[in-house]
Structures are given as C-alpha cells and as structure tokens.
Amino acid sequence: MITNTTLTCAEAGSGGGDGGGPVVAGGNGDQERLARAGLSRVIEPGDLAALKVFDGLPAAEIWDRLQQNAPGLERWSTRLADANPHRDLERAATAGARFVIPGDDEWPDQVEILEEAGQLTRRAGVPFGLWVRGQANLRQSLTRAVSVVGARACSSYGEHVATELSAGLADAGVTVVSGGAFGIDAAAHRGALAVPGTTIAVLACGVDVSYPKRNSALFSRVAEAGLVVAELPPGCSPTKLRFLARNRLIAAATQGTVVIEAAIRSGALNTAGWAEQCGRAVLAVPGPVTSRMSAGSHLLVRERNAVLATNVADIIEAISPYGTGLTQLPRAPQSLADTLDPDLQRTLDAVPVHHPAPATRIAVTAGLDLPTTQQSLEALTALTLITQTPTGYHLSPPPT
Amino acid sequence: MITNTTLTCAEAGSGGGDGGGPVVAGGNGDQERLARAGLSRVIEPGDLAALKVFDGLPAAEIWDRLQQNAPGLERWSTRLADANPHRDLERAATAGARFVIPGDDEWPDQVEILEEAGQLTRRAGVPFGLWVRGQANLRQSLTRAVSVVGARACSSYGEHVATELSAGLADAGVTVVSGGAFGIDAAAHRGALAVPGTTIAVLACGVDVSYPKRNSALFSRVAEAGLVVAELPPGCSPTKLRFLARNRLIAAATQGTVVIEAAIRSGALNTAGWAEQCGRAVLAVPGPVTSRMSAGSHLLVRERNAVLATNVADIIEAISPYGTGLTQLPRAPQSLADTLDPDLQRTLDAVPVHHPAPATRIAVTAGLDLPTTQQSLEALTALTLITQTPTGYHLSPPPT
Numbered sequence: 001m002i003t004n005t006t007l008t009c010a011e012a013g014s015g016g017g018d019g020g021g022p023v024v025a026g027g028n029g030d031q032e033r034l035a036r037a038g039l040s041r042v043i044e045p046g047d048l049a050a051l052k053v054f055d056g057l058p059a060a061e062i063w064d065r066l067q068q069n070a071p072g073l074e075r076w077s078t079r080l081a082d083a084n085p086h087r088d089l090e091r092a093a094t095a096g097a098r099f100v101i102p103g104d105d106e107w108p109d110q111v112e113i114l115e116e117a118g119q120l121t122r123r124a125g126v127p128f129g130l131w132v133r134g135q136a137n138l139r140q141s142l143t144r145a146v147s148v149v150g151a152r153a154c155s156s157y158g159e160h161v162a163t164e165l166s167a168g169l170a171d172a173g174v175t176v177v178s179g180g181a182f183g184i185d186a187a188a189h190r191g192a193l194a195v196p197g198t199t200i201a202v203l204a205c206g207v208d209v210s211y212p213k214r215n216s217a218l219f220s221r222v223a224e225a226g227l228v229v230a231e232l233p234p235g236c237s238p239t240k241l242r243f244l245a246r247n248r249l250i251a252a253a254t255q256g257t258v259v260i261e262a263a264i265r266s267g268a269l270n271t272a273g274w275a276e277q278c279g280r281a282v283l284a285v286p287g288p289v290t291s292r293m294s295a296g297s298h299l300l301v302r303e304r305n306a307v308l309a310t311n312v313a314d315i316i317e318a319i320s321p322y323g324t325g326l327t328q329l330p331r332a333p334q335s336l337a338d339t340l341d342p343d344l345q346r347t348l349d350a351v352p353v354h355h356p357a358p359a360t361r362i363a364v365t366a367g368l369d370l371p372t373t374q375q376s377l378e379a380l381t382a383l384t385l386i387t388q389t390p391t392g393y394h395l396s397p398p399p400t
Numbered sequence: 401m402i403t404n405t406t407l408t409c410a411e412a413g414s415g416g417g418d419g420g421g422p423v424v425a426g427g428n429g430d431q432e433r434l435a436r437a438g439l440s441r442v443i444e445p446g447d448l449a450a451l452k453v454f455d456g457l458p459a460a461e462i463w464d465r466l467q468q469n470a471p472g473l474e475r476w477s478t479r480l481a482d483a484n485p486h487r488d489l490e491r492a493a494t495a496g497a498r499f500v501i502p503g504d505d506e507w508p509d510q511v512e513i514l515e516e517a518g519q520l521t522r523r524a525g526v527p528f529g530l531w532v533r534g535q536a537n538l539r540q541s542l543t544r545a546v547s548v549v550g551a552r553a554c555s556s557y558g559e560h561v562a563t564e565l566s567a568g569l570a571d572a573g574v575t576v577v578s579g580g581a582f583g584i585d586a587a588a589h590r591g592a593l594a595v596p597g598t599t600i601a602v603l604a605c606g607v608d609v610s611y612p613k614r615n616s617a618l619f620s621r622v623a624e625a626g627l628v629v630a631e632l633p634p635g636c637s638p639t640k641l642r643f644l645a646r647n648r649l650i651a652a653a654t655q656g657t658v659v660i661e662a663a664i665r666s667g668a669l670n671t672a673g674w675a676e677q678c679g680r681a682v683l684a685v686p687g688p689v690t691s692r693m694s695a696g697s698h699l700l701v702r703e704r705n706a707v708l709a710t711n712v713a714d715i716i717e718a719i720s721p722y723g724t725g726l727t728q729l730p731r732a733p734q735s736l737a738d739t740l741d742p743d744l745q746r747t748l749d750a751v752p753v754h755h756p757a758p759a760t761r762i763a764v765t766a767g768l769d770l771p772t773t774q775q776s777l778e779a780l781t782a783l784t785l786i787t788q789t790p791t792g793y794h795l796s797p798p799p800t
Contacts, residue, residue, distance in 0.1 A: 044767045048742060078763040078770060157688055239749040286686030286698060288557055289710040298686060298710045301701065303729060308702045310689040329703060342448060349639040363478040367444045370478060 035063035036101045036128040037085035037233065042066060042076050043128070045231045045245035049075060051125045059101075059128055091234040095208035096223070097133040102126075106138040111252045113278045124248060127231040133207040134227035141198050141227060145175035146315055147250045147275075149268040150184025150260040155293050158261030161285055162187035163194075165258065168312035170197020174319075175226070177202060177254050179246065180215055184260050184268070189222055199226040202253070204238035204246040206230055211238050247271040248278075255319035256281030258309055262296030269296050272306065281318040283309035336383065343368060347376035348385060348395075356392035435463035436501045436528040437485035437633065442466060442476050443528070445631045445645035449475060451525045459501075459528055491634040495608035496623070497533040502526075506538040511652045513678045524648060527631040533607040534627035541598050541627060545575035546715055547650045547675075549668040550584025550660040555693050558661030561685055562587035563594075565658065568712035570597020574719075575626070577602060577654050579646065580615055584660050584668070589622055599626040602653070604638035604646040606630055611638050647671040648678075655719035656681030658709055662696030669696050672706065681718040683709035736783065743768060747776035748785060748795075756792035 036059045043050045053072070054062045066076055089099060100106045107130075114126045132138050148166050150158060162184045166176045170192035178185040180201035192199035201222045203211065207230045210216035219228055231249060232242065247267060251257050251274035259282075262268035275282045284306040287294030300306035307318050313327040320326075340348065350366035351357070357365075363373035377393055380386045387396045436459045443450045453472070454462045466476055489499060500506045507530075514526045532538050548566050550558060562584045566576045570592035578585040580601035592599035601622045603611065607630045610616035619628055631649060632642065647667060651657050651674035659682075662668035675682045684706040687694030700706035707718050713727040720726075737748060750765035751757070757765075763773035777793055780786045787796045 042767065044746065047767070074769040075772065076767065076769070078760075078773075079767050082764060157690070161689060241746060241749050285689055286694075286701075286708075287688055289561060289685055289687075290557070294686075295710070298708055299729070301686075302708045302710070302714070308686070308698055308708070310695070310698045310702070314702070329699070346444065346641060349641050360478075364482060367442065367447070367476065367479050369474040369476070372475065373478075 032060055032103070033089070033099060033101055033129070034085045035060040037088050037099050038063050038083050039066075039128040040099075040131075040231065041083045041085065041088060041233045042079045045127065045242060046125050046248060088233045092131055092207070095133060095234060097131050097207045097228075097234070099129050100132050100138055101129040106132070106140075108139050108142045108253055110142070111249060114248060114252050127249065129231075131207045131230045131233060132227055133229075134223040134225075136198060136200075136225075136227050138200075138227060138229065141175045141200060142177075142253050144173060144319070145177050145200070145254040146319060147177040147254040147257045147271065148184065148188035148260065149178055149247075149250065149257060149271045150188075150262050151266060151268065151293055151296075152181050152183040152185075153293075154183040154187070154261045155287075155291060157287060157291070158184055158293055159187045161287075162260045163191035165260070165285070165309075165312060165315065166191030166199070167195050167197075169315060170195040170199065172312060172316060173197075174316065175200060175254075177250055179203070179243075179250060179267075179271075180211075180219060180222070180228075182212060182215070186215060186218060188260075189218060193221055193225055196225055200253075201226075201228045202246055202250050203228060203230045204232070204242040206232055206234040206236040208234045209237065243267060244270055248274045251275035251280060252278045254280065256283060256315065258283045258285065258315055259297050259300055259306070260285045261287060261291075261293040262300075263292055264295050264299065266296050269300065272300055272304070276304065282306040283315055283318055285309050336385065343372055344376050344379055347373055348380055351377075351380070351386050351393050351395055353395050356389045356394045358392040362393060432460055432503075433499060433501055433529070434485040434489070435460040437488050437499050438463050438483050439466075439528040440499075440531075440631065441483045441485065441488060441633045442479045445527065445642060446525050446648060488633045492531055492533075492607070495533060495634060497531050497607045497628075497634070499529050500532050500538055501529040506532070506540075508539050508542045508653055510542070511649060514648060514652050527649065529631075531607045531630045531633060532627055533629075534623040534625075536598060536600075536625075536627050538600075538627060538629065541575045541600060542577075542653050544573060544719070545577050545600070545654040546719060547577040547654040547657045547671065548584065548588035548660065549578055549650065549657060549671045550588075550662050551666060551668065551693050551696075552581050552583040552585075553693075554583040554587070554661045555687075555691060557687060557691070558584055558693055559587045561687075562660045563591035565660070565685070565709075565712060565715065566591030566599070567595050567597075569715060570595040570599065572712060572716060573597075574716065575600060575654075577650055579603070579643075579650060579667075579671075580611075580619060580622070580628075581667075582612060582615070586615060586618060588660075589618060593621055593625055596625055600653075601626075601628045602646055602650050603628060603630045604632070604642040606632055606634040606636040608634045609637065643667060644670055648674045651675035651680060652678045654680065656683060656715065658683045658685065658715055659697050659700055659706070660685045661687060661691075661693040662700075663692055664695050664699065666696050669700065672700055672704070676704065682706040683715055683718055685709050737785065743772055744776050744779060747773055748780055751777075751780070751786050751793050751795055753795050756789045756794045758792040762793060 112126050114124050166188040169176055175198040176188050176192035177200045178188040180203055189199045205211045207228045210219055222228055247270045251271050257272050257275035259268045259272050272282050284297035284300040301308050309315050316325045317327040346366045350362045359374050363370045381388050384396055386393050512526050514524050566588040569576050575598040576588050576592035577600045578588040580603055589599045605611045607628045610619055622628055647670045651671050657672055657675035659668045659672050672682050684697035684700040701708050709715050716725045717727040746766045750762045759774050763770045781788050784796055786793050
C-alpha cells in the first residue's frame with residue numbers, strides 16, 4: 001500500500017509520464033475525468049491487485065502516481081506509454097460517446113455496490129467511469145431496469161421468451177439491460193426496441209467496437225433508442241476476463257437479473273452470481289427439463305434460491321419495493337358448483353346427466369337421507385343447475 | 401354425538417337392518433372386516449358429517465349403530481338397504497381383489513395421517529379399508545413410493561417426461577402411484593410398467609370398474625405387475641367428490657407427490673395440496689412458460705414452495721431421509737484454463753490465437769508488467785496452453 005501523499009495532479013501533469021499528456025485541461029471536473037479515462041485504459045476492469053494497492057485513493061492521485069512511475073506500481077507501467085486520455089475522450093466523442101464518472105448527473109450510483117462486493121470476490125471494484133454512447137440519460141434509464149441474460153446458443157423457445165418478456169418489461173417502463181451477445185441478449189434488446197422502449201447494451205469492449213460484428217446494426221439501433229455502455233475505453237477488444245468483469249456491471253446496475261436459458265457452464269450464471277452478491281433480485285425462467293439450455297435456470301431455482309419467473313408481472317414484483325408491484329396470482333375460474341355446501345355438492349354429483357332419476361334413487365347414490373336429498377334437489381333446481389321432470393331430476397344442460 | 405354403548409356386533413347381526421346380513425362370519429377379524437366393508441359402502445370417502453359423529457368409535461360399533469337405525473344417523477340410512485358386505489367381499493374375490501383393513505399385514509399405516517389432516521380440512525379421514533386388486537403386497541409396495549400426477553389433457557412434453565421419470569423411479573426401486581386417468585397418470589403407470597417396476601393405480605371407483613374405459617387394458621397390466629386400489633367397494637362409479645377424496649389417499653400413501661403439467665384448475669394441484677397437509681414432499685416439474693399446461697407446476701414452485709424437480713435424482717433426494725439420497729449437482733466441466741491464477745489467466749487472454757506476438761506486446765494487452773508477463777508466458781508454455789515461436793507466442797491448437 002502506498003500512503004496518502006500530497007502530490008497534486010498539476011505536478012503529475014507537468015512531471016508525469018510521457019504517454020498521458022497534460023492531465024489538467026480545465027477545472028477539477030476535467031482533471032478528474034482525464035485521470036479516470038486514463039485509469040480505464042491502464043487498469044483492467046476488476047483488477048484485484050489494483051483494488052488492493054489503490055484502495056480508497058482518489059482517482060486523480062492514483063493516476064498521478066502511475067505517471068510518476070512510483071515504486072511498487074511497475075505492474076501497470078507497460079500500458080502507460082499507450083495511455084492518452086485526451087485522445088480517448090476525443091475518440092469517444094467522434095463515436096458519439098461520452099465518459100460518465102462519479103459525481104456526474106448521469107452517474108448511476110448503484111454500481112458503487114461493487115466496492116463492497118469487491119471485498120467478497122475478485123474482479124469486483126467500481127468502474128473508474130463508464131463510456132456511454134446514445135441519447136438517453138444513463139442514470140435515469142437505470143432507475144427501473146432489469147438485466148435479461150442467457151445463452152448465446154439459445155433455443156427458439158428461449159429466443160421467443162426473451163423477446164416477449166423484454167417487450168413486456170419495456171412496455172411497463174422498465175429498461176432492459178443485456179450484453180449484446182447473440183442469442184438471448186440480442187433477443188432481449190430486440191424485444192425492448194420493438195415496443196419501442198429503452199434498452200442498454202453493456203459491452204466487454206469499447207463502445208465503438210462491434211462485437212460480435214454481426215450485431216453491429218443492432219448496436220446502432222440500441223444506441224439510437226437507448227444506450228451502449230462500456231467500462232473499457234474506445235477501441236478495446238473483448239477478452240474472457242472482460243466478459244466476466246462486464247457481467248458484474250450488468251448485475252450491479254440493475255434491480256434484478258433474469259436468466260433465460262443458461263447451460264450449466266454459462267456467463268449468465270456468472271451474472272446471476274454477481275446479482276446475488278450485490279443483493280439484487282435473481283430470477284430464472286423455467287423451460288423443458290429435456291432441454292440442456294434450461295439446466296442452468298433450473299439450477300438457480302433449486303440450489304440458489306432464484307425466483308421462478310414465468311411472466312412480466314413476476315419480474316416486476318421481484319424488483320419492486322416490498323409490498324408493491326405484487327403479481328396477480330393466476331386463479332382458477334370458479335364455477336357456481338364449486339361454491340356449493342358439501343351436501344348440495346354430493347346431491348349434484350348424484351344427479352344423472354340425461355335420464356331423470358327419482359329423489360329416492362339420488363339419495364342412495366349420494367349416500368344422504370331422503371329429507372336432506374329432497375331439500376338439496378329443491379335448492380339445486382332453484383339454482384337451475386338441475387331440471388325437474390315428471391320422473392325425476394337430471395342435470396341442466398350447460399349454458400351455451 | 402352418540403355415546404359409547406355396549407351393543408355388540410352379534411346383537412346387531414341378529415337384530416339389525418335387513419340389508420347387511422349376518423355380520424359375524426367367523427372370528428373378530430372377519431367381524432371387523434365385514435363392518436368396515438359395510439361402512440365403505442354406506443359412508444362416502446371423507447364424509448365430514450360421519451367424521452364428526454363417529455370420531456374415535458370402533459368400526460364395528462359404528463356399523464352396529466347404523467344397522468339399528470339409531471336416532472341421529474338417518475343421514476346414512478338410505479344406503480343401508482343396499483349394503484351387503486358379504487356380497488361385496490364375494491364380488492371383490494371374484495374380481496381378484498381383497499379388502500385390506502387396519503391391523504392387516506398389508507395395511508399401509510401412513511394413510512392414518514389423514515386422521516390428523518381431517519382436523520384441518522373437509523373430505524379427510526382414514527379409509528375404513530382399501531379394496532386391492534393384484535399380487536403385490538400393498539404395505540411393502542408403498543414403503544418407497546412416489547405419486548406422479550398431472551393433467552389429463554397433457555402435452556406430448558408432459559407425457560414424455562412422465563414416462564421417463566416414472567421409468568427412472570421404478571428402475572430405482574420406487575413404486576409409482578397415480579390415478580389411472582388419461583394423460584400424465586397413464587404415462588406414469590406405463591413408464592413404470594416398461595421397466596418393469598411396481599406401479600399402483602388408486603381409483604375413484606371400484607377396483608373392478610374401468611374408468612376411463614379406454615384404460616381398462618392398462619388397469620389389467622397394472623393389476624398384474626402392481627396393484628389397483630380403491631377406497632370404494634366393487635361396482636362403484638366415480639364422482640367429482642370421489643376424485644377429490646381419492647387424491648387425499650394418493651398423497652397420504654406416498655412419500656412425495658410429483659406434479660407434471662397441471663393447469664391452474666387441476667386435480668393434480670388438489671393432490672399436491674393434500675401432500676403438503678400430510679407433510680409429504682411436493683415436487684413440480686417445470687416446463688415452457690408458454691405452455692398453459694405447466695402453469696400449475698410453476699405456481700406450486702413460486703407460491704407454495706414445491707421443490708423444482710428436473711430428474712429422478714431430484715425426486716429421490718426429496719423423499720429420502722434428511723442427508724441421504726442427495727442429488728449430484730450438475731457441474732460445469734473445468735478446463736485447465738479455469739484453474740489458472742489471475743495473472744496467468746490475463747496473460748493467456750492476451751496471447752493471440754494464430755499470429756505470434758512478442759512478450760512486450762502481450763504485456764501491454766494484458767496490462768501487466770514485463771517480468772510478470774514473461775514469467776506467465778513461461779508457465780503457460782510449460783502447460784502447453786501456448787506455443788513459443790521465434791517471433792513470439794500464440795495459443796496452442798486445442799487438443800483433438
């Protein structure tokens with residue numbers, strides 16, 4: 001751990017590394033933004049070593065120290081030569097993107113839960129900032145948001161359900177957040193776009209990089225109607241570890257994570273794990289037990305206490321404050337016959353469908369005494385459930 | 401309530417109603433059996449009024465009082481004229497059936513839980529006896545038994561899963577109990593028969609009555625390989641209330657109830673409710689959320705805490721004593737790359753697939769200092785995960 005010294009950014013700017021350029025480019029806000037942009041280039045998302053060394057230090061100070069090649073920071077030296085936050089900010093602007101940092105109006109405070117989650121697992125940590133492409137306001141878009149994630153190689157069932165649920169969520173004013181991958185992710189974005197509603201793609205690469213390439217038209221539409229967000233600066237490619245780090249962000253930024261089709265080994269289960277650690281709702285959509293694609297969802301319900309989600313209402317209930325947004329339980333339609341008292345039910349059960357039977361016969365069938373049976377037959381006739389004929393009683397034909 | 405008098409069965413036999421014939425036909429065992437056979441004819445399964453009036457009285461005494469037309473018992477008088485337990489026992493024998501009563505070797509004690517359940521709901525109560533057709537021993541067959549129930553109008557998915565799970569249960573030595581209806585019930589019986597294993601059909605009519613008629617060949621096969629069981633005496637037809645009463649018996653007789661495909665309004669949910677009240681395991685098999693047939697199963701999991709069952713192991717775990725029969729959790733296959741320490745993972749992530757890159761370039765991509773990167777590259781080369789060439793490193797081709 002390095003101790004908190006009084007190095008200023010100005011000193012760092014004039015005497016620092018050659019790659020960063022002047023870090024002071026206006027007020028403190030710009031200085032902070034430049035430092036954070038630089039850090040987002042140099043330090044990998046969720047870098048455990050960085051979390052340990054820099055824990056609690058202001059971003060500008062971390063940046064200064066890196067610039068000065070302070071001892072013990074060699075680990076991050078190799079990228080410093082390439083780091084140029086000015087250039088990254090310009091590059092972002094060219095791509096129609098901005099860099100949102102803590103303190104900005106648009107900053108979604110809820111991702112700071114990752115500071116706590118970082119004490120539990122590796123690859124946590126709050127992003128230095130978020131690169132954001134699109135017109136929507138990031139913070140506002142995330143005030144009521146659900147992540148919908150799942151298998152890339154999903155089934156048509158999974159794709160259908162992801163599209164329908166996401167459209168329903170968007171229609172209910174909930175932002176649909178996903179990872180922009182093939183399969184469930186793409187279906188989730190498309191479902192929300194179709195409404196039209198707000199959707200956010202959180203990428204494991206730069207916001208100007210289309211990965212996967214075949215989804216580039218989708219990313220353009222997402223950026224038009226919603227937002228494309230990344231922790232990594234422009235131009236960065238995705239890596240396996242970046243996907244995992246990205247998952248923590250999706251989980252932390254939303255009130256709940258819905259898993260639709262996930263194999264046992266799946267990034268969606270990783271996202272669900274992060275959601276759990278962040279105290280967010282974890283939901284899983286069931287599917288056929290004959291489908292390997294639903295095995296992960298079923299595992300979440302059985303072993304990790306995820307809420308079984310079958311429709312939009314289930315999801316909204318799970319992300320709503322306690323006691324609000326309650327789902328309407330499906331109810332069986334009640335027929336008049338269901339509400340009868342036991343003797344009436346037994347008598348009704350004993351009345352023939354077509355061929356009339358006398359009360360004495362019905363009493364034997366029902367196993368009731370004759371007076372009770374006769375009373376019941378009168379009541380059932382009055383309710384028009386049965387019909388009396390000269391030779392006895394039969395069921396009334398069902399209403400047409 | 402009538403008080404406990406000292407009327408004997410002999411008196412009842414000589415002076416009682418004309419329909420019953422002599423109730424004493426040998427030792428006390430026969431007397432008790434005749435009384436219970438008579439009661440199973442006169443009193444409807446789960447008759448709440450009977451439970452109240454006769455609570456705690458020995459069966460033989462209840463039968464005596466009915467025969468004597470004691471005041472307050474008019475309710476059950478109409479059927480007395482038709483009741484003839486001798487004839488019913490003979491009729492059962494002709495159909496290859498016997499009447500099993502409490503105290504018999506074959507009596508399954510666990511159904512007596514229904515005496516307690518009767519305090520909670522109507523239509524409970526312990527059966528006076530069970531009419532049993534087939535060679536198997538009822539008690540033994542039910543020492544490890546699961547009821548598999550569900551929709552009549554099931555989907556081919558439901559039918560497939562019911563068959564497979566029941567075959568798996570039967571193969572594991574678990575008796576499959578169901579209700580002999582179309583759909584899931586029939587598939588459950590067939591699955592168990594195919595193994596071959598033991599299956600029991602519990603009917604809402606007499607054991608000599610084939611309802612539904614189209615399942616009569618199935619009932620014959622069930623009676624050959626397992627048992628056909630009913631609370632109602634021979635010749636009785638099913639009624640709506642008898643189906644509900646039958647459900648309590650299926651739930652009480654088994655260690656767990658598995659619901660496969662049940663609409664919101666469904667007899668299977670009624671059985672699940674009884675299983676819950678009897679303290680038995682309740683399990684539900686998920687299905688597509690797009691299928692109305694699985695809505696009841698999902699409701700059980702979401703709102704009534706049923707265990708999500710995806711395979712035979714899940715079911716066996718649920719019915720096994722605590723800590724035994726545990727299911728093997730599905731595990732993702734671990735690759736060598738998963739077990740690497742974070743620096744090795746980051747380095748590996750930064751190594752190109754095909755075109756070799758030098759260590760200096762890989763260090764920048766990985767965001768690690770050069771010495772760490774070089775150490776990691778050596779370790780990864782030793783693990784044969786990467787290959788060194790004169791111009792740098794690339795990933796080793798995957799093993800074939």
